[in-house]
Amino acid sequence: MTNVGYTLSSEEHGPDALIEQARRAEAAGFDFVSISDHIHPWVTAQGESPFVWTTLGGIATATDEIDVGVGVTCPTMRIHPVNVAHAVATVAVLLGDRFTFGVGTGENLNEHVTGERWPEHAVRLEKLAEALDVMRSLWTGENTSHRGDHYTVENAKLFTCPDEQPTTVVSAFGPKAARWAADHGDGLWCSGPKGDVVDAFENAGGSGPRITQLHGCYAESESAAVDTIYETWPNGSLPGELGQELPTPKHFEQAAAMVDRDDIAESATLTDPDPEPWIDSFETAVDAGFDHVYFHQIGPDQEAFFEFFEDELAPKLG
Numbered sequence: 001m002t003n004v005g006y007t008l009s010s011e012e013h014g015p016d017a018l019i020e021q022a023r024r025a026e027a028a029g030f031d032f033v034s035i036s037d038h039i040h041p042w043v044t045a046q047g048e049s050p051f052v053w054t055t056l057g058g059i060a061t062a063t064d065e066i067d068v069g070v071g072v073t074c075p076t077m078r079i080h081p082v083n084v085a086h087a088v089a090t091v092a093v094l095l096g097d098r099f100t101f102g103v104g105t106g107e108n109l110n111e112h113v114t115g116e117r118w119p120e121h122a123v124r125l126e127k128l129a130e131a132l133d134v135m136r137s138l139w140t141g142e143n144t145s146h147r148g149d150h151y152t153v154e155n156a157k158l159f160t161c162p163d164e165q166p167t168t169v170v171s172a173f174g175p176k177a178a179r180w181a182a183d184h185g186d187g188l189w190c191s192g193p194k195g196d197v198v199d200a201f202e203n204a205g206g207s208g209p210r211i212t213q214l215h216g217c218y219a220e221s222e223s224a225a226v227d228t229i230y231e232t233w234p235n236g237s238l239p240g241e242l243g244q245e246l247p248t249p250k251h252f253e254q255a256a257a258m259v260d261r262d263d264i265a266e267s268a269t270l271t272d273p274d275p276e277p278w279i280d281s282f283e284t285a286v287d288a289g290f291d292h293v294y295f296h297q298i299g300p301d302q303e304a305f306f307e308f309f310e311d312e313l314a315p316k317l318g
Contacts, residue, residue, distance in 0.1 A: 002286050003031035003067070004317055005294025006309075007213060008059075011041035012232065012300070015050040019058040021302055025066060028306050029314050032067035034102070034213070034294050035059070039078060039110045042235040043256060044249050053087040060094035067098045071211070072171045072189055074106025076124065077116050081131035082156055085138040092162035100209065102189045103128065104171030108247045118247070126150065129184055132168065139165050169209060175200035182206030190290070191215075192268060193281070198289035211292040214281050216270025218297060218305045225271035226264050228299040234259045236298075237267050269298075275312035282317060 006025040008018045022033050037052040052070060059068055075084035092099045105124035112118050119127075130148045137144045138153075141161040146153040170185030172178040178200040181188050187208030188201045198210055215236055217225040229236070234256035235243065246252050265271065270278055278295070285293045297305035 002282075002290070002317075003292045004282075004314075005032040005034055005067075005069075005211075005292060006030045007294055007296035008033050008035035008055075009046075009296060009298075010036045010038055010049055010052060010055070011046040012048055012298075013302075014048050015055045015058060017302075018050070018055050019062050022059040022066065022068070023062045024302075024306055026063050028310050030066060030294075030309075032069060032100075032292065032294065033059075034069040034071035034211070037070055037073040037110075039113055040249055042109070042233070042243075042249060043252050045232050053091060056091045057094060060091065065098070067100065068095055069100035069169070069211070070102050071213070072102030072104040072169075074104055074111055074128075075131045075135065076106065076127040076150075077111040078106075078114060081134045081151060082138065082153055084131070085135035086158060088135065088166055089139055089158050089161045092166045093160055096162070097164075099166060100169055100187075100211075101166045102169045102171060102211070103132070103185070104189070105244075107244050109243075109249070109252070112247050118245075121244075125180060132184060136165060136168075167208065169211060172197055172201065178206070179204040187211065193285035193288040193290065195288035202289070209292050210290045211294070212285050212288075212290045213294050213296055214270065214278075214285065215268075215296045215298060216278065216281075217299050218273060218278075218308045219271075219299075219301070221273060222265070222271045225273070226261050228301075229264050229269060229271070230259070230261050232300075233269075233298040234264070236269055237263045275308070275316065278313055279316050282313075 025033050038049045075081045108118045127150045130150050138158050143157045167186045169187035169189045170181035171189040172181045178197045182201050182204035188210045190212040217228045219225040235252050237259045
């Protein structure tokens with residue numbers, strides 16, 4: 001069975017709305033929700049970016065059974081891995097085995113804010129590997145000291161810890177990163193139905209959940225959906241590594257000036273009000289090897305998507 005999930009988009013919604021969406025997703029029959037971890041939205045029109053760890057506390061009390069993941073946190077620059085480990089441990093106690101912690105090497109958009117230099121990808125992987133070692137040591141509940149190439153920890157001990165190490169799933173968008181994820185993570189986190197990424201992960205000995213996100217906008221018409229995406233999520237159509245390298249929402253807005261409505265209509269982002277393309281995209285992801293597939297409803301009208309899911313998608317995805 002493939003688990004079906006729903007995106008809690010921290011870039012588009014405030015904390016109260018995200019908590020209510022998690023409750024609504026549970027009532028609608030979703031298996032899991034995934035919440036993003038940003039300090040900035042991609043573009044100003046998205047308008048939000050609450051602190052994810054506070055929001056997760058609210059989600060833990062507002063829901064009973066639905067699984068909850070963070071997709072994904074960069075625990076290397078903006079927040080020291082000691083503090084990330086502390087936050088994760090507390091949320092893991094609140095949510096128990098419902099919780100999955102996703103990690104990645106981050107984006108300049110979120111990580112430059114402390115004034116630390118944004119390094120090349122190889123260095124970001126080094127920092128992530130060391131951060132994972134630090135966090136896993138702290139999650140034992142034992143006294144931890146560490147002197148590494150990037151981090152120093154002196155006599156730190158977490159007194160509130162889950163009984164077991166949190167499941168830590170690593171983000172990867174290409175085969176090379178997927179092989180790294182197989183070596184360092186408890187699963188794979190991705191965007192889109194990338195079968196080559198799953199193959200690389202599994203061929204490198206990776207195991208655990210294989211999670212991917214599908215982006216779309218359900219609206220009364222395809223043109224209305226394209227308009228909503230054009231206004232609030234044009235960053236999804238930017239090519240290459242711009243998503244990792246641009247430093248501010250203003251820069252994303254400048255780059256997005258090159259995106260037009262035809263680019264969005266021709267992309268893989270779902271815009272058709274008919275359920276079949278959504279179901280086809282989901283099945284493509286399943287065929288690619290993902291066992292957790294979650295939908296991102298772009299724009300303010302989340303209730304329309306919940307109703308679309310309940311009436312049209314859930315009966316055919318179950």
